[in-house]
Amino acid sequence: QKEVEQNSGPLSVPEGAIASLNCTYSDRGSQSFFWYRQYSGKSPELIMFIYSNGDKEDGRFTAQLNKASQYVSLLIRDSQPSDSATYLCAVGDGNEKLTFGTGTRLTIIP
Amino acid sequence: GAVVSQHPSWVICKSGTSVKIECRSLDFQATTMFWYRQFPKQSLMLMATSNEGSKATYEQGVEKDKFLINHASLTLSTLTVTSAHPEDSSFYICSAWTSGSRNEQFFGPGTRLTVL
Numbered sequence: 001q002k003e004v005e006q007n008s009g010p011l012s013v014p015e016g017a018i019a020s021l022n023c024t025y026s027d028r029g030s031q032s033f034f035w036y037r038q039y040s041g042k043s044p045e046l047i048m049f050i051y052s053n054g055d056k057e058d059g060r061f062t063a064q065l066n067k068a069s070q071y072v073s074l075l076i077r078d079s080q081p082s083d084s085a086t087y088l089c090a091v092g093d094g095n096e097k098l099t100f101g102t103g104t105r106l107t108i109i110p
Numbered sequence: 111g112a113v114v115s116q117h118p119s120w121v122i123c124k125s126g127t128s129v130k131i132e133c134r135s136l137d138f139q140a141t142t143m144f145w146y147r148q149f150p151k152q153s154l155m156l157m158a159t160s161n162e163g164s165k166a167t168y169e170q171g172v173e174k175d176k177f178l179i180n181h182a183s184l185t186l187s188t189l190t191v192t193s194a195h196p197e198d199s200s201f202y203i204c205s206a207w208t209s210g211s212r213n214e215q216f217f218g219p220g221t222r223l224t225v226l
Contacts, residue, residue: 041222043217043218044203044217045217046214046215088153088154096142097159099156100153100154100155102152102153103153
């Protein structure tokens with residue numbers, strides 16, 4: 001069974017600091033990797049996707065993928081209170097189906 | 111960007127009744143839509159893949175006769191929870207990939223179902 005593991009948190013980070021979120025996955029054949037943000041009572045919204053090993057930057061967000069270690073991370077620079085949410089890691093099998101982790105609850109402390 | 115809508119956004123029903131949830135892609139056609147369920151403080155669990163013009167594909171452990179899925183057009187999929195019980199109370203979310211793109215799966219706003 002495919003598994004996606006995340007630290008449930010809560011992770012508390014001071015405003016302006018870097019938040020680091022981690023995710024590991026069990027299926028070595030996974031091909032696509034996504035980070036979603038979910039506010040309480042709302043549906044997930046896409047933050048970033050990454051397909052290749054290495055780093056991918058988009059504004060304050062950087063996704064890092066290491067397929068050999070089956071590890072993907074999300075860095076949030078200059079954290080803002082509005083970044084407080086649950087962050088879901090999702091892994092794709094190449095056939096449109098995603099497997100989600102349990103999410104990490106992030107709190108940015110003003 | 112692409113938009114997926116759901117209706118209703120919340121529903122309360124009595125045990126034993128059936129509830130229908132609609133999922134629409136508003137500005138794109140979706141041959142495939144996905145139905146997820148999320149219990150409090152848990153992650154999204156894929157229930158089934160809805161295929162336009164054919165039968166849905168259910169994940170292991172999901173009762174196809176209880177969760178009826180109909181994908182009659184390229185912009186509409188419906189999920190009917192039949193003979194609902196309190197344990198079916200959950201947040202139901204649909205999603206769809208935009209046509210020709212594997213980069214983003216758009217999620218609907220979700221439907222909060224409470225079964226009394």
